[in-house]
Amino acid sequence: MPPYLHPQALVESEQIGDNTKIWAFTHILPGVTIGENCNICDYVFIESGVTIGKGVTIKTHVSVWTGVTIEDYCFIGPNVAFTNDLYPRSHRNPEMQERYFTSDDDSWYRAPTLIAEGASLGANSTILCGLTVGYYAMVAAGAVVTRDIKPFELVGGVPARHLGWVDKQGRKTLD
Amino acid sequence: MPPYLHPQALVESEQIGDNTKIWAFTHILPGVTIGENCNICDYVFIESGVTIGKGVTIKTHVSVWTGVTIEDYCFIGPNVAFTNDLYPRSHRNPEMQERYFTSDDDSWYRAPTLIAEGASLGANSTILCGLTVGYYAMVAAGAVVTRDIKPFELVGGVPARHLGWVDKQGRKTLD
Amino acid sequence: MPPYLHPQALVESEQIGDNTKIWAFTHILPGVTIGENCNICDYVFIESGVTIGKGVTIKTHVSVWTGVTIEDYCFIGPNVAFTNDLYPRSHRNPEMQERYFTSDDDSWYRAPTLIAEGASLGANSTILCGLTVGYYAMVAAGAVVTRDIKPFELVGGVPARHLGWVDKQGRKTLD
Numbered sequence: 001m002p003p004y005l006h007p008q009a010l011v012e013s014e015q016i017g018d019n020t021k022i023w024a025f026t027h028i029l030p031g032v033t034i035g036e037n038c039n040i041c042d043y044v045f046i047e048s049g050v051t052i053g054k055g056v057t058i059k060t061h062v063s064v065w066t067g068v069t070i071e072d073y074c075f076i077g078p079n080v081a082f083t084n085d086l087y088p089r090s091h092r093n094p095e096m097q098e099r100y101f102t103s104d105d106d107s108w109y110r111a112p113t114l115i116a117e118g119a120s121l122g123a124n125s126t127i128l129c130g131l132t133v134g135y136y137a138m139v140a141a142g143a144v145v146t147r148d149i150k151p152f153e154l155v156g157g158v159p160a161r162h163l164g165w166v167d168k169q170g171r172k173t174l175d
Numbered sequence: 176m177p178p179y180l181h182p183q184a185l186v187e188s189e190q191i192g193d194n195t196k197i198w199a200f201t202h203i204l205p206g207v208t209i210g211e212n213c214n215i216c217d218y219v220f221i222e223s224g225v226t227i228g229k230g231v232t233i234k235t236h237v238s239v240w241t242g243v244t245i246e247d248y249c250f251i252g253p254n255v256a257f258t259n260d261l262y263p264r265s266h267r268n269p270e271m272q273e274r275y276f277t278s279d280d281d282s283w284y285r286a287p288t289l290i291a292e293g294a295s296l297g298a299n300s301t302i303l304c305g306l307t308v309g310y311y312a313m314v315a316a317g318a319v320v321t322r323d324i325k326p327f328e329l330v331g332g333v334p335a336r337h338l339g340w341v342d343k344q345g346r347k348t349l350d
Numbered sequence: 351m352p353p354y355l356h357p358q359a360l361v362e363s364e365q366i367g368d369n370t371k372i373w374a375f376t377h378i379l380p381g382v383t384i385g386e387n388c389n390i391c392d393y394v395f396i397e398s399g400v401t402i403g404k405g406v407t408i409k410t411h412v413s414v415w416t417g418v419t420i421e422d423y424c425f426i427g428p429n430v431a432f433t434n435d436l437y438p439r440s441h442r443n444p445e446m447q448e449r450y451f452t453s454d455d456d457s458w459y460r461a462p463t464l465i466a467e468g469a470s471l472g473a474n475s476t477i478l479c480g481l482t483v484g485y486y487a488m489v490a491a492g493a494v495v496t497r498d499i500k501p502f503e504l505v506g507g508v509p510a511r512h513l514g515w516v517d518k519q520g521r522k523t524l525d
Contacts, residue, residue, distance in 0.1 A: 008185060010358060010374055024185055024202050025218075027374050027392055037267050041238070042202055042220045043375075045392050046409050049428060055267035061254070061304050061393070062237040063410040063428045065347050073268035078238045079256045079411070081429045081473035087520030088470050092387050092405035093423035095518055124256035124301040124319075124429075126474040126492040141258060142301040142319035142333055144474075144492035158333045158508045159491055168270055170262030183360060199360055199377050200393075212442050217377055217395045218411070230442035235395050235413040236429070248443035253413045254431040274444075294437050299431035299476040299494075312452055316433060316493030318477040333508045343445055345437030 015121070017054060035072065067110035074115050077123035077141065084110040084129045116151070120132065120170060125160075138166045190262070192229060206330035210247065228292070242285035242304065249290050252316065259285040259304045295345060301333075313341045367404060383424065403467070417460035417479065424465050427473035427491065434479045436458040466501070470520060475510075488516045 004018040017036030022028065023067070027042045027130040032039070035054030045063040052064070053072035060078045064070065065083035082109070091100045100108040111130030115121065119133045122141035133139060137149045140156030140163065149155055154164045156171065165173045178191040183199040192211030197203065201219045209215070210229030220238040221227070227239070228247035235253045239245065242259035266275045266283070275283040286305030290296065294308045297316035308314060312324045315331030315338065324330055329339045329347065340348045353366040354449065357466055358374040367386030376394045384390065385404030395413040396402070402414070403422035410428045416421065417434035441450045441458070450458040461480030465471065469483045472491035483489060487499045490506030490513065504514045504522065515523045 023185065025200055025375055025393075039265075039267060042238075043200075043393055043411070051327045055269075057267060061218070061236050061391075061411050061429065073270075075263050075265040077256070077258070077263060079236065079254055079429055079474075081491065082428070083427070083473045087516075088425050088427060088472065088488075089468070089520050090389075090405055090407040090423045090425040090470075091517075092389060092407060093468065094405075095423075104328055107291065116494060117245040118264070120265075122301075123258045124254075124299065124474065126472075128491055138262075140319075141256065141303055166262075168264075169262055169274060170264045200375055214442060217413075218375075218393055230440055230444075232440040232442060236393070236411050248440045248445075249440050250440040252431070252438060253435070254411065254429055292503065293439070295440075297438065297476075298433045299429075299474065300454075313438075316431065316478055341437075343439075344449060345439050 041078075059123075065110070068113045068115070070115045071117040071119075073118045075120040076115070077121055077125065079124045080121045081126045082113060083127065084113070086111050086129060101116070118168065119149075122156075136166070136168050138170055216253075229317065234298075240285070243288045243290070244307040245290045246292040246294075248293045251290070252296055253297045255296045256301045257288060258302065259288070260281070261286050261304060262302075293343065294324075311341070311343050315347055385505045391428075399429070409473075415460070418465070420465045421467040421469075423468045425470040426465070427471055429474045430471045431476045432463060433477065434463070436479060438460050468518065469499075472506075486516070486518050488520055489522065 005022045006024045009022045010027045012030045013032040015033040015078040017155040020038040022040045023042045028046045029125045031048035031049045032046045038056045040168045041060045043061045049068045050067040052070045055073045058076040065084040113129045114132040116135045118136035120138045121165045125139045126144045133149045134151035138154045143156045144158040145158040178195040187205045188207040190208040195213040198217045204223045205222045207221045209227045210220050213231045216235045216320045218236045222241045224241040227245045229249045230248045231251045233251040240259040243257045286327045289307040291310045293311035295313045299313035300314045301319045303331045310325045313329045316337040318331045318350035319333040321334040329341045353370040355372045355375045358408045360377045361374045362380045363382040365383040370388040375391045378396045379398045382396045383396035384402045388406045391410045393411045397416045402420045406423045408426040415434040418432045449481040463479045464482040466485045468486035470488045474495045475489045484501035488504045493506045493510040494508040496509040502517045504516045
């Protein structure tokens with residue numbers, strides 16, 4: 001089955017996989033690739049150049065910026081915030097000319113972020129850039145991730161600290 | 176007076192009380208019940224089966240999931256995140272078949288959450304599921320609620336800890 | 351060049367500066383003033399009476415309430431939450447009549463917030479009201495700001511604590 005695009009969605013990419021659903025008020029820019037069988041909920045913004053695997057769920061009010069990669073079967077909770085600039089300043093400030101406009105208007109350095117296969121990012125968590133959230137890791141709701149997270153690791157808090165380990169189903173395992 | 180539905184709102188339920196206002200880009204699914212005299216601001220998503228009392232204010236960028244109940248006169252701040260799955264994984268992952276698809280496509284367990292009469296959830300707070308925020312309790316901005324909150328209790332931080340008590344007006348009282 | 355208003359934006363103010371871009375699903379109420387050369391991304395809500403300077407970037411899923419002022423060249427990250435009520439309760443509760451409706455429907459006290467020139471608010475940060483974030487200060491992602499922040503100060507955590515100092519480019523300096 002072809003993807004389902006809600007009539008109120010704004011989808012400017014044609015690289016959307018079969019059986020994927022894109023819901024209302026969601027905005028996908030040109031140059032985005034989304035795999036098959038994903039569920040992209042309302043008010044999601046996905047910027048050019050982003051690749052999203054298959055079977056991914058992205059809940060509401062999430063933006064995925066250039067530099068972020070989301071592998072197969074990830075779960076991205078509501079209001080999760082990604083980033084791509086380690087020292088964010090307004091690009092429209094002429095004093096930032098050197099950082100943001102050295103060769104052309106869009107050449108500035110974006111620190112890449114990888115959300116590896118099966119990882120879950122809890123509601124309202126914040127993911128700093130230049131790091132990896134590992135295979136089937138789980139980030140607790142409201143956590144702020146400031147370092148690499150290991151495969152199957154459970155982290156939470158601000159900044160996110162090690163809380164234990166989980167299995168593929170998301171349940172805590174013995175350490 | 177009948178409810179006011181902004182022309183850019185997407186309201187798929189007819190169970191909206193008198194004098195309630197639903198603002199732009201807000202999406203109410205079928206099977207939602209909202210009482211009278213509520214104010215539901217822009218970019219709010221409310222999922223099927225949710226019941227919201229009368230006189231409730233929900234600010235912008237909030238999603239209310241199946242399993243969450245909001246009683247009369249609650250205040251839900253901007254970017255508040257609710258949840259309904261204790262071990263969130265993508266439903267689209269075939270390895271999660273047993274958890275999410277045992278009898279039919281939508282039978283999985285949602286841990287219920289009750290926001291009791293008059294409670295306030297501060298801006299950007301996160302509410303884990305399977306718990307109750309008590310009568311006229313107040314959750315500080317940015318808090319992550321991981322346990323039941325008592326009536327009139329004030330909590331804040333990550334995870335949210337006891338900070339004191341408030342009255343109906345929201346002001347701190349002597350302990 | 352005149353401002354660019356995306357066809358899916360809802361812009362009810364005419365006080366939008368030259369070269370400013372307003373993106374999809376963004377809602378600007380009447381009585382808002384936005385300077386020149388700003389970038390206001392998708393799903394931003396700006397309430398009546400707000401003034402925003404020139405060269406400001408506001409990322410996605412941000413609401414700016416009456417009482418908040420944003421000076422030139424600020425960067426407001428995705429899902430940042432502002433506030434304007436120190437003791438938030440639902441205005442629709444008749445027991446709040448005295449606080450919210452003493453003279454007319456909209457006379458209640460809003461604690462003012464100033465985001466001074468060049469300041470950056472990181473992704474998913476929360477800004478309490480009645481305070482100032484200083485000139486070129488930087489609030490880390492996920493922080494909850496509960497006090498005044500000094501010029502060039504770097505703060506982070508819940509509640510936000512002093513972490514150091516930054517320069518105009520956002521890089522840490524020696525203390």
